[in-house]
Amino acid sequence: MQPKESRGDFAHSLDITVRFAETDQMGVVHHASYIVWFEAGRVAWMGGAGLPYAQISKAGYNFAVTDVQCRYRSALRFGDPVQVITRLVSLRSRQVEFSYEVFNSDSGVLCAAGRTSHICVDNSGAMTRIPDWVAEGLTGNVRSAA
Amino acid sequence: MQPKESRGDFAHSLDITVRFAETDQMGVVHHASYIVWFEAGRVAWMGGAGLPYAQISKAGYNFAVTDVQCRYRSALRFGDPVQVITRLVSLRSRQVEFSYEVFNSDSGVLCAAGRTSHICVDNSGAMTRIPDWVAEGLTGNVRSAA
Amino acid sequence: MQPKESRGDFAHSLDITVRFAETDQMGVVHHASYIVWFEAGRVAWMGGAGLPYAQISKAGYNFAVTDVQCRYRSALRFGDPVQVITRLVSLRSRQVEFSYEVFNSDSGVLCAAGRTSHICVDNSGAMTRIPDWVAEGLTGNVRSAA
Amino acid sequence: MQPKESRGDFAHSLDITVRFAETDQMGVVHHASYIVWFEAGRVAWMGGAGLPYAQISKAGYNFAVTDVQCRYRSALRFGDPVQVITRLVSLRSRQVEFSYEVFNSDSGVLCAAGRTSHICVDNSGAMTRIPDWVAEGLTGNVRSAA
Numbered sequence: 041m042q043p044k045e046s047r048g049d050f051a052h053s054l055d056i057t058v059r060f061a062e063t064d065q066m067g068v069v070h071h072a073s074y075i076v077w078f079e080a081g082r083v084a085w086m087g088g089a090g091l092p093y094a095q096i097s098k099a100g101y102n103f104a105v106t107d108v109q110c111r112y113r114s115a116l117r118f119g120d121p122v123q124v125i126t127r128l129v130s131l132r133s134r135q136v137e138f139s140y141e142v143f144n145s146d147s148g149v150l151c152a153a154g155r156t157s158h159i160c161v162d163n164s165g166a167m168t169r170i171p172d173w174v175a176e177g178l179t180g181n182v183r184s185a186a
Numbered sequence: 187m188q189p190k191e192s193r194g195d196f197a198h199s200l201d202i203t204v205r206f207a208e209t210d211q212m213g214v215v216h217h218a219s220y221i222v223w224f225e226a227g228r229v230a231w232m233g234g235a236g237l238p239y240a241q242i243s244k245a246g247y248n249f250a251v252t253d254v255q256c257r258y259r260s261a262l263r264f265g266d267p268v269q270v271i272t273r274l275v276s277l278r279s280r281q282v283e284f285s286y287e288v289f290n291s292d293s294g295v296l297c298a299a300g301r302t303s304h305i306c307v308d309n310s311g312a313m314t315r316i317p318d319w320v321a322e323g324l325t326g327n328v329r330s331a332a
Numbered sequence: 333m334q335p336k337e338s339r340g341d342f343a344h345s346l347d348i349t350v351r352f353a354e355t356d357q358m359g360v361v362h363h364a365s366y367i368v369w370f371e372a373g374r375v376a377w378m379g380g381a382g383l384p385y386a387q388i389s390k391a392g393y394n395f396a397v398t399d400v401q402c403r404y405r406s407a408l409r410f411g412d413p414v415q416v417i418t419r420l421v422s423l424r425s426r427q428v429e430f431s432y433e434v435f436n437s438d439s440g441v442l443c444a445a446g447r448t449s450h451i452c453v454d455n456s457g458a459m460t461r462i463p464d465w466v467a468e469g470l471t472g473n474v475r476s477a478a
Numbered sequence: 479m480q481p482k483e484s485r486g487d488f489a490h491s492l493d494i495t496v497r498f499a500e501t502d503q504m505g506v507v508h509h510a511s512y513i514v515w516f517e518a519g520r521v522a523w524m525g526g527a528g529l530p531y532a533q534i535s536k537a538g539y540n541f542a543v544t545d546v547q548c549r550y551r552s553a554l555r556f557g558d559p560v561q562v563i564t565r566l567v568s569l570r571s572r573q574v575e576f577s578y579e580v581f582n583s584d585s586g587v588l589c590a591a592g593r594t595s596h597i598c599v600d601n602s603g604a605m606t607r608i609p610d611w612v613a614e615g616l617t618g619n620v621r622s623a624a
Contacts, residue, residue, distance in 0.1 A: 061368045061508055065501035065556055071251040072221040072499055076353045094411030105217040109255045115311060118503055119386030207362050207514045211355035211410055218353055222499045240557030264357055265532030363543040364513040397509040401547045457553060
């Protein structure tokens with residue numbers, strides 16, 4: 041197979057309830073918590089693709105984060121029901137990008153949106169080609185959703 | 187005074203030692219930890235400017251984060267000595283931007299670089315003009331370093 | 333009503349999936365993460381009792397933690413399905429205690445067990461009597477499960 | 479050498495400044511943050527003993543936490559200067575215990591006190607005897623402080 045730039049329509053939705061520990065003294069969710077939710081959304085996306093990240097990780101591969109961006113639009117508070125929508129943005133031989141939208145599920149308000157870029161690394165931390173079975177899992181997911 | 191776009195040369199350096207809790211199962215510092223360090227660097231920058239953020243916060247103002255970006259270049263590990271260099275990038279009537287560089291203090295390697303944007307909010311969470319005494323503190327710092 | 337020492341049989345079960353960010357470089361869940369899960373379990377217990385903690389908190393009351401204990405028996409790993417079983421241990425006019433058991437839902441293994449004690453505080457942080465409507469909610473839950 | 483029950487007078491003091499991210503919506507430091515500080519205090523204790531934990535960890539040994547207790551007495555707030563005093567409580571062939579006191583350095587108030595127990599594990603996570611060079615480092619520290 042040839043990993044290639046691909047824009048998937050497959051969006052995975054993850055439900056989260058805001059934890060007390062995720063708030064800060066401004067009374068809202070701390071901005072770093074969203075980055076952790078992005079990760080949870082990404083992991084759930086892979087699970088939805090039939091490719092659990094724990095399995096990739098146990099096989100000795102990891103998607104190290106090279107870039108994170110997040111734009112915050114509206115605050116979330118303790119107890120709020122949250123929906124993290126994750127999409128695969130691009131897939132190359134050694135890199136993968138995901139995008140995220142974080143909604144308040146009650147109000148439907150978009151609270152944050154962002155993007156992460158990743159390189160595939162092996163157990164020694166060296167950059168490596170994304171194994172075929174992983175790339176196929178990722179694109180298969182996109183295709184099956186097309 | 188007139189808050190205005192200003193590019194400061196004043197860089198504040200904060201020393202951090204990587205905590206065990208800041209690592210993840212890849213054996214390196216988790217990417218969300220850098221966002222927390224940016225915040226610590228920003229707070230230390232303000233302290234260095236004679237304008238402790240705790241004082242701003244107690245006066246009822248906060249710099250809510252509207253944007254975060256971080257590019258990761260080289261991993262940090264448990265126990266590594268870290269230097270966070272923070273700079274004020276721009277200051278407007280309601281907004282402020284900071285940039286960050288995270289170094290491994292032992293090797294001198296740049297491990298991550300990023301930027302945050304903020305709006306000033308009052309205790310109710312509503313956007314508000316940065317109070318003069320705060321803007322003066324921020325620019326005074328830049329000027330005194332010029 | 334008379335808040336009193338009461339031992340509830342009502343156990344609430346919360347399902348959690350281990351987040352990558354909750355691991356550390358030993359490859360297992362960091363021990364502080366369990367304390368955050370205890371809190372999530374406690375909050376879910378209250379929700380199950382028809383007494384959302386967010387509602388108590390908005391009314392100006394909080395259950396400040398005065399004591400935490402946790403015994404760790406078996407490690408949890410990234411992606412593991414986790415069950416947090418929470419029970420009300422005792423309820424007094426100003427204090428409440430909960431106990432927790434954390435299981436690996438796949439294997440059924442008990443991974444950790446602990447307890448937290450709390451005092452009721454008002455918005456100023458001063459200790460106060462647990463409001464009747466809160467105490468009734470807590471004991472009603474226990475009773476209804478009896 | 480014979481690792482044995484030993485009560486050390488050697489106390490290591492670690493200075494921390496409360497991070498914004500360590501607060502919660504009650505406006506105080508979240509209780510789980512203290513557990514992370516205990517760990518930082520313990521690591522600093524070992525560093526003070528000339529036995530950096532990173533070195534133990536790189537050699538393939540870890541002190542897995544088996545028990546945590548913390549009693550909270552007085553709240554800490556964002557920006558507060560904190561002192562974590564760590565002591566070795568006991569050392570056995572496979573186990574070690576530390577105690578902690580967390581002070582507000584400004585006021586001198588004791589804010590929290592706790593204890594952790596640990597077993598020595600190897601890279602596979604199996605319990606193992608504490609290597610002699612580690613036990614000697616730990617007790618040497620106690621002796622040299624006597």
